[in-house]
Amino acid sequence: MIKAAPEEPTPAEIQEGITKLRYMQFRERLSSSGHFGFRLEMVKAGKNSISKDETKTISSKADIQLSFHKFLNGRTEVWAACLERLKHLRTALEASEWFRLHELVGSSLLFVYDAEEESKLGIWMIDFAHANKVPVTLDHRKEWEEGNYEDGYLYGLDSLIEIWQDLYNT
Numbered sequence: 001m002i003k004a005a006p007e008e009p010t011p012a013e014i015q016e017g018i019t020k021l022r023y024m025q026f027r028e029r030l031s032s033s034g035h036f037g038f039r040l041e042m043v044k045a046g047k048n049s050i051s052k053d054e055t056k057t058i059s060s061k062a063d064i065q066l067s068f069h070k071f072l073n074g075r076t077e078v079w080a081a082c083l084e085r086l087k088h089l090r091t092a093l094e095a096s097e098w099f100r101l102h103e104l105v106g107s108s109l110l111f112v113y114d115a116e117e118e119s120k121l122g123i124w125m126i127d128f129a130h131a132n133k134v135p136v137t138l139d140h141r142k143e144w145e146e147g148n149y150e151d152g153y154l155y156g157l158d159s160l161i162e163i164w165q166d167l168y169n170t
Contacts, residue, residue, distance in 0.1 A: 030056060030059065043070060077119075108125070109126070134149040
């Protein structure tokens with residue numbers, strides 16, 4: 001936090017330390033996760049890569065789309081196939097009983113395609129270290145409040161699909 005925004009922490013936080021919740025909320029405000037429900041962690045596409053440090057402050061729809069354009073490098077076939085896979089993933093998650101009973105904290109989507117053979121592509125859910133079974137049925141679109149277990153996964157996926165869809169429709 002101090003590295004990204006030296007004026008952000010209070011003197012007490014500098015002295016005593018910053019809690020994980022406070023850091024996560026700060027990071028959400030700094031990136032796209034507060035508004036869109038997801039953030040980019042890294043974009044790697046040959047010369048068009050965006051570093052992990054650079055992605056920390058990507059927060060606007062325009063900046064997200066610019067990052068996706070760099071990742072796709074003009075490959076509209078890859079864009080269309082990824083859009084189809086994202087929609088299929090959303091449908092599968094909405095129908096999944098397992099998904100409704102688990103919170104997914106820190107889970108990610110990994111996008112990969114072969115630049116030589118564009119039909120070889122995939123989008124995978126990864127990072128399940130903090131997937132926890134919960135005592136309630138989750139919506140995954142409700143806003144998180146302390147104790148409600150909501151992770152916003154579908155809210156973020158809905159936003160991602162909308163932004164991805166608009167990449168070549170604008």
